[in-house]
Amino acid sequence: MNKQIKVSAISHLWLSDKKQYVKRSTISAYMLLVENHLLPAFGNNYQISEDEVQAFVFRKLDEGLAKKSIMDILIVLKMILKYGAKQKLLHYEAFEIRYPTEQKGKHLEVLSRANQKKIMNYIQEHFTFRNLGVYLCLCTGMRIGEVCALTWEDINTDTGLISINKTIQRIYTTENGIGKTELIMDTPKTKNSVREIPMSRDLLRMLKSVKKIVNSSFYVLTNEAKPTEPRTYRNYYKFFMDKLEIPYLKFHALRHSFATRCIESNCDYKTVSVLLGHSNISTTLNLYVHPNTEQKKKAINQMLRSLN
Template structure:
């Protein structure tokens, strides 16, 4: 599927094709072409081709840089520094929210009022259903814009707005917590219908581990003799190469932060309960018993 303004298409043979203007003849555009196996491979080749033309012509001034051009440089520099899941999240925020609204705007003409209007529009009518986005998502967009403009300053590109002055109001929401009675009812049901899945729910209840950490947990991470479990990994489902195909893959990576790698004590009664279902092999996943 082509993305408006980018001239990148998926061909019938499964490859991606990108075109760019490499010159003009008789006032008509002359196109160059690049090819690749994925959308992002072609986009990067296209970006390098345009960049090389720009360097050769020497005609572009920093005042002519659009936010999209700065974003291309930012993604190129950022990709090796962050986890793949984080990189995909940045791409989605850029592709779905920032680029359509601000991608074509010259950075030198970007003002605080543009950003504030952009944030208001996202909060009021953003998203697929046009029902507005959460404050957290809009804050992520502002963070991304701030990082990109910080790179623009490093590249001596004129930046006239101060995103430190742009804030997104965070709404405080009440956290729903089980009462003692609700917890007792849940535990009775899980114990009377005991299974690996229900043991996982109990484990989350007793230790506070995240769902992704539970999915990545292996029996080898649990020491029943010492009654502890070690959280070392998390499981995530992320998008693959392009936001348009909506294909995903499962990844097991390090937890959210280095502080998330931790050792958690287990209640004695629960450790005994786990011992009754511990498989012979300690190399399998906790929820399935399979490697």
């Protein structure tokens, strides 16, 4: 084995190596997890034991961090340790971490049908480009970065399709050891996120006349050559919800509401998954498909009738 070095140094070597293979936004996410969580806990270590990682998990749970977030941190930690072992900089043995049994399921934020109708009716009567973004998300399930990156040329009113092919996000970077943020245009979250979404009749009717008079290269939310960034648009969305006196839900609730309404309308799950740009259908099923008692009874009765 080569001379052992601290985990902090191995982390920086690993990040430099990873930059060759992954998107800038991915590196940014890795850097934040390393600097905010892993280095404060393990940066001065030369080795990391399973007991130390288990204690780290319990500590983060006590601090209120979600189990999913902690698991993401551990994925990065394992990649760093495997890299260090491959370079003969430390000894690594796979560790098995236990999590407390979860008592409650995760609550999904979804607009009520009444509030969703209220929003959509208001936007139809009070059209602005920024309001249009909210309407688009309720009708298509777009993510906030996707709607911020949408240009008029992505909207085809002849075919009735919206093309999702890019996203805007602010990422964390370092330059000469100094951290900063940078707004970048990138490809969507996964390859499945590059997709085409049909427009509803009302949405198509709303956009047909507008599309004739706008510059096709302009961004939809600003109707200018310069886009708005997700953080700014979230602030506008909060103002919009306050104005309509609707209880505040996170912007992502618009996407959840779209998916939930699709499922409630008995759309097939695979189609909903494709519309959302999920990498696999299990993501859609785990998030949105939760049969109630009546649906369970109906399924059992249908099964028994088939035996007759």
